[in-house]
Amino acid sequence: MIYRLLAKFNDDFGLFVFFLYLAAFVLAFLMVFIFPPGALALMLLGLVGFVGVWLIVVVMRFFERILARKSLGQDRCPCCSHLEGFSLTPSTEWDSVVLCGGCGQHFESGGRRIPPEEDSEDDSTEAD
DSSP states (O other), X not given: OHHHHHHHHHHHHHHHXXXXXXXHHHHHHHHHHHOHHHHHHHHHHHHHHHHHHHHHHHHHHHHHHHHHHXXXXXXXXXXXXXXXXXXXXXXXXXXXXXXXXXXXXXXXXXXXXXXXXXXXXXXXXXXX
16 A cells, blocks of 8 residues: 555656646746746755755655565565566566566566566558
8 A cells, every 4th residue: 555655656756846847937937027036046946956856756766665675575566465476587678577467567676666578569561
């Protein structure tokens, strides 16, 4: 449960920060005409805010990986709590990939969620 909330937070946090900075930009643009020092203060606050956003991302991903490693160590999928059906597959890009048979989610051996490897098939059709 906690892992799912944390994973959802990590997935949506970038979009949240984007809209937050977009709103700050609109507010700063309006403040240029109303109170110019306020626009400068918002710009500086936004630049300093990048450090805070980066720290939040690093900490939340760290906790997500800890929870995933704990669940994978108990042979349980962190996403769907499926107890059986794990398959360990070799990967060209990662050390080893654990695939959950219940939800189909892939995990790196360190607990990181990874997208499934896609086969490089050419689905292009030739025009006659």
